[in-house]
Amino acid sequence: MTVPKTLEDLIEEFKKLPGVGRKTAERYAMFIINKYTIDEVHQFSEVLEDAKTKLHQCSVCGNLTDEDKCYICQDNFRDLSTILVVENAKDVFSIEKASEYKGLYHVLNGVVSPMDGMGPEDINLESLWKRVINDQVKEIIIATSSTPEGETTALYIKRVLQETDILVSRIGYGVPVGLNLEYADDLTLSKAIENRKKIS
Amino acid sequence: MFINTISLSNYRGYKKADISFGKSVNFFVGNNGSGKTNLLESIYFLALAKSYKTVDTSTIKTDSEFARITAKITSDKDFSSKIVISKIGKKISINNKEIDKLSDYIGKIKVLAFLPEDMDLIKGAPKNRRYFIDMIIGQFDKNYLIELGNYKNVLKQRNELLKILSENHSKDFTLLDIYTEQLSTSAEIIINLRTRFITKINDELEQMYHYLSANGKKICFKYNPLIERDILIQLKEKYQKDIFFRTTSVGPHRDDYDFLIDDIYAKDFASQGEQRIIILAILLSIANIIIKEKKVKPILLLDDVFSELDYLRQNQLVKYLTTADLQSIITTTNIKDINNSFLNNSKIFSVKNHLIREDKI
Numbered sequence: 001m002t003v004p005k006t007l008e009d010l011i012e013e014f015k016k017l018p019g020v021g022r023k024t025a026e027r028y029a030m031f032i033i034n035k036y037t038i039d040e041v042h043q044f045s046e047v048l049e050d051a052k053t054k055l056h057q058c059s060v061c062g063n064l065t066d067e068d069k070c071y072i073c074q075d076n077f078r079d080l081s082t083i084l085v086v087e088n089a090k091d092v093f094s095i096e097k098a099s100e101y102k103g104l105y106h107v108l109n110g111v112v113s114p115m116d117g118m119g120p121e122d123i124n125l126e127s128l129w130k131r132v133i134n135d136q137v138k139e140i141i142i143a144t145s146s147t148p149e150g151e152t153t154a155l156y157i158k159r160v161l162q163e164t165d166i167l168v169s170r171i172g173y174g175v176p177v178g179l180n181l182e183y184a185d186d187l188t189l190s191k192a193i194e195n196r197k198k199i200s
Numbered sequence: 201m202f203i204n205t206i207s208l209s210n211y212r213g214y215k216k217a218d219i220s221f222g223k224s225v226n227f228f229v230g231n232n233g234s235g236k237t238n239l240l241e242s243i244y245f246l247a248l249a250k251s252y253k254t255v256d257t258s259t260i261k262t263d264s265e266f267a268r269i270t271a272k273i274t275s276d277k278d279f280s281s282k283i284v285i286s287k288i289g290k291k292i293s294i295n296n297k298e299i300d301k302l303s304d305y306i307g308k309i310k311v312l313a314f315l316p317e318d319m320d321l322i323k324g325a326p327k328n329r330r331y332f333i334d335m336i337i338g339q340f341d342k343n344y345l346i347e348l349g350n351y352k353n354v355l356k357q358r359n360e361l362l363k364i365l366s367e368n369h370s371k372d373f374t375l376l377d378i379y380t381e382q383l384s385t386s387a388e389i390i391i392n393l394r395t396r397f398i399t400k401i402n403d404e405l406e407q408m409y410h411y412l413s414a415n416g417k418k419i420c421f422k423y424n425p426l427i428e429r430d431i432l433i434q435l436k437e438k439y440q441k442d443i444f445f446r447t448t449s450v451g452p453h454r455d456d457y458d459f460l461i462d463d464i465y466a467k468d469f470a471s472q473g474e475q476r477i478i479i480l481a482i483l484l485s486i487a488n489i490i491i492k493e494k495k496v497k498p499i500l501l502l503d504d505v506f507s508e509l510d511y512l513r514q515n516q517l518v519k520y521l522t523t524a525d526l527q528s529i530i531t532t533t534n535i536k537d538i539n540n541s542f543l544n545n546s547k548i549f550s551v552k553n554h555l556i557r558e559d560k561i
Contacts, residue, residue: 112375114360120375148353155378 007033060131062107062124064089072096072105079103081138083131085157087111087145095143103141106131111149112156120156128157132166139167146173146191172197201310201496202527203243204272210264212238213554220558221529222547225521227538228531229559230551236531239551240313240501242269243529246281247309247499249292249302252317256285273309275496281309307339310490310498314483314505322475323467326456333457336486337397340493344393351386354379355448363446373439383451384432390452391425398423398457404485412484412516413477420460421482426450473508480505480517487526500528511537518542 003011007029014025032041057063058070061083065071072078072092082103086092092105110123131137142157144150158168174192175184184192208217213235228236241259244252246269251259260267266286273279282293292299299305320328338345358379365376402421409419427434427450438449459466459478466478483500490498500521506514514537521528522545531551535543548559 113357114364114375115356119361119364148350148357152357152375152378152382156375159374159378 057107057109057124060127061105062089062109062127063092063105064107077102080136082141083128083137083139084141084143085128086143087150087153091143103139108144108153111144111147112153113149123153125157125160129160132161132164137166139169141169141171143171201499202274203246203309203499203529204274206243206246206269206271208239208242209268210261211242211267211269212259212261214238214242215261215554217554217556219549219556221527223527224525225518225542225546226527226529227535227543227546227548228529228551228556229533229535229548230531231533234551235554235556236551237503238554239556240503240529240531243271243499243501244311244313245269246271246283247311248306249283249290252313252315256290257287259285260287271309275308279308310494310496311501312483312487312490312498313501313503314480315503318479319472319475321479322459322470326454329457330453330455333394333397337393340397340489341393344390347386347389347393351383351390351452354382354386355451355453358383359447362442362448366443366446376439380435381432383448384435387427387431387435387452391428391431391455394423394425394452394455400489401482401485404488405481408485408488409478409481411520412481412513413474414512414516417462419478419481420463422458422460423455424458425452425455471508473510473513476505476508477513484520484524497526500526502528502530504531504533506530506532506537515539515542518546522546 010029010032011022011025014020014028015022017025020028032044036044054066055064056066058065058073059068060073061070063070063072067074079102083106084095084101084103085106085108086095087108087110089107089109092107095101095105106124106128108123108125108128110118112118112120112123132140140157140161142154144153154170161168172195173188174195175181175188181189202223203221205218205220207219208214211217217239219239228239230236241251241253245259250256266284268282268284270280270282273281279295282296284291292302292305294305294308318332321332334344334348338348358376361376361379364370365373398421405419405421410416431451434450435448442449459470461470461474461478466475470478480502487498487500490496505517509517518538519542522542535548549556550559
């Protein structure tokens, strides 16, 4: 072993991060040792700990928050009659960035996949049913991924809510905006044709 | 389609080999372990970019860094094809231009292979028959393989769910209903494509079998789907049973095929030689379907095909290959039974210790 143990430990920690290999981990470690002041290191470790201890799931929708309710659930100007169901908190960030949607969210934190040990009771569905019963919800928009598991999850939600008079919809799939048709793959194109829309 | 030449470097036992094939029948004659099958495998590798026997890297000659296969192919347009196999992966080029996507390459060179393993087809496990047929339908229809992938994925999820339902004694079948409906939609497509394909084979098979077997017996290739109609209803009827056994009891994943000769099951009586004739007849029927539908003549790879065939059947096969004008590459331990008139139209090579020499008659 040519690397001091303390340094090796740091490299190993960075290596655990997604997308980080040995070389990158070494660069990160050396950067901290050479370029960081001790105050910066303290700050780094503090935010790391805060992020882990203070962040948790919103008690209403399952989104990531450092308060009891996330900022969207607290927002009085949002449309309370619509809930958009997504797989994880990252999807909320993406949709919020588009600033098209003004309703509420529900974060499942997973998809139904018995193969991976995830049944309907293992994702954040119980609280969705409660919201549907108690709140003034008129429409549920399901925005799970277009993977087999995402589709199954969407179907499951639809089935459970089928007895209620809530409108359940699925977000549209098709050709990405700004894309030339020749670059779209076969499956996307057939989906796009299937989900075609009348020009109004 | 023809393969004109092939060059091997460090492929299995071959340090170097250059072969120039004939456009009709090519015999590779040699003793066991001389390298005949390795040569055949290299053509298969060239066509499908993988070995049918082992992992890719084991085709590299011991003590070598890489193996290389290059070939010149005549099709609508002539092209050269090159595969370099090394420990870090394989590189494929057409006309010296590297291919990025494997799926763009596979299918360019159409081969049909008869391998000793295929002898399991008639008496072996149903799994072998399903795999054989699935791969062949997949060659004609890429969507079939996609649908098969969908089906297997849903099946896996459904079986896991059945385990959970059985452990929890749960009576909530909402999710099971969803998987069952997805499975049923997929199953219907698969069953229809299989039925259609087997019908197509049967249209060719009778005549082909008649020719090769040189007898008047009637052959029938039968597809026996466990469920054919009302798939969803039948799947739903089996809920209790499926939960009890924790697995999906019916569906295309359990289907089987049968071969009947004069209405008797071939698996119950056919000798080794008779089985071989049946499999060859199927293979050549498939070749005919490829010619009709894809407008291209596939290259036939026939490994050790003559063993257990008598004099008459050996010559019927060679006669068919010669008259049908199909390029075929045949390995065998001897050609003493083959009629001279056929040998004159063929190329004969002898293989000894991984050295190949063309024999002039």
